[in-house]
Amino acid sequence: MNTEAQTMLAASVAHDAKPKARRMKRGRPLRFQPRLPGQIWNDVLGDRPLGGRLRAFRRIFTAVLFTLFCIPIQAVLVQFSGPAKNSFARFYHRTLCWLIGLKLRVIGTPCQQPRTLYVSNHSSWLDILVLGATLDARFVSKAEVAAWPLIGWVSKLGRSVFVSRSRGRTGSEVQDLRARIEAGDSIILFPEGTTSDGARVLPFRSSFFSVADAAERIQPLALVYDRLGGLPVGRRDRPLFAWYGDMETGSHAWKLLRRTGTRVTVVLDESFAPGTVPDRKALAARLGRSITETAATLRQNRDVARPMGG
Numbered sequence: 001m002n003t004e005a006q007t008m009l010a011a012s013v014a015h016d017a018k019p020k021a022r023r024m025k026r027g028r029p030l031r032f033q034p035r036l037p038g039q040i041w042n043d044v045l046g047d048r049p050l051g052g053r054l055r056a057f058r059r060i061f062t063a064v065l066f067t068l069f070c071i072p073i074q075a076v077l078v079q080f081s082g083p084a085k086n087s088f089a090r091f092y093h094r095t096l097c098w099l100i101g102l103k104l105r106v107i108g109t110p111c112q113q114p115r116t117l118y119v120s121n122h123s124s125w126l127d128i129l130v131l132g133a134t135l136d137a138r139f140v141s142k143a144e145v146a147a148w149p150l151i152g153w154v155s156k157l158g159r160s161v162f163v164s165r166s167r168g169r170t171g172s173e174v175q176d177l178r179a180r181i182e183a184g185d186s187i188i189l190f191p192e193g194t195t196s197d198g199a200r201v202l203p204f205r206s207s208f209f210s211v212a213d214a215a216e217r218i219q220p221l222a223l224v225y226d227r228l229g230g231l232p233v234g235r236r237d238r239p240l241f242a243w244y245g246d247m248e249t250g251s252h253a254w255k256l257l258r259r260t261g262t263r264v265t266v267v268l269d270e271s272f273a274p275g276t277v278p279d280r281k282a283l284a285a286r287l288g289r290s291i292t293e294t295a296a297t298l299r300q301n302r303d304v305a306r307p308m309g310g
Contacts, residue, residue, distance in 0.1 A: 093132030108268030
């Protein structure tokens, strides 16, 4: 037998000596049974685990309990003159922010003069808590808020000014606002007229500044929710903070309060006298441009490098 034939014979013997691979036979695919039943298992694989639900329940429970405790105290304080009712209102809003896990960062100083008109962008019901904890001023709210359970009571005790959208009452409501400002109250105004999606500032309506000439000073401020889980908020996460369109307050609050590491930044720009602006259209344009630029800077996670003060 020649050498080539011997080599082929040896290779054939070696091939036959190898164990044949066994093909796995399985009648049906493996199915793993989850330890957690139903929707709880799906929630673990979703955005937040079950712990987020417990956190939200704890925050809502303590916030409601604290509110019920504060209502009779503020009801007594509003019967007397002096700064006690305003100081307690700020304490209430600041504590609520702490209870729901929202960290406040304030850049700039609120104007200390009475009869100040604070002008802010508006994206969420959270804005009320944030500005209530920052400023000594009264909110201008739509009339429907007064009828809301619990929130309406708190708004009334916070001395909010309620206005309707009926054209027949616009004149009397403007006079009421003017009288409150002339009496020494400061007012917080949201000239967008509604809440935005948090990714932009809507155009300011000049009709909201019909009482601006009654104010001693006007101070613009920008408000942006810029941290979630301790990280910068992107466009995808802004609807978690923003409350707009047909969103329900309860479901929106439930989703938000399950999260941790949330923060809001309030930037107070320099105040100025209303007489330095020729008319209310020019005033709306100036304030809208200033607040839009500041809010855009905050959304881009950049520092605001402008002088602040009252």
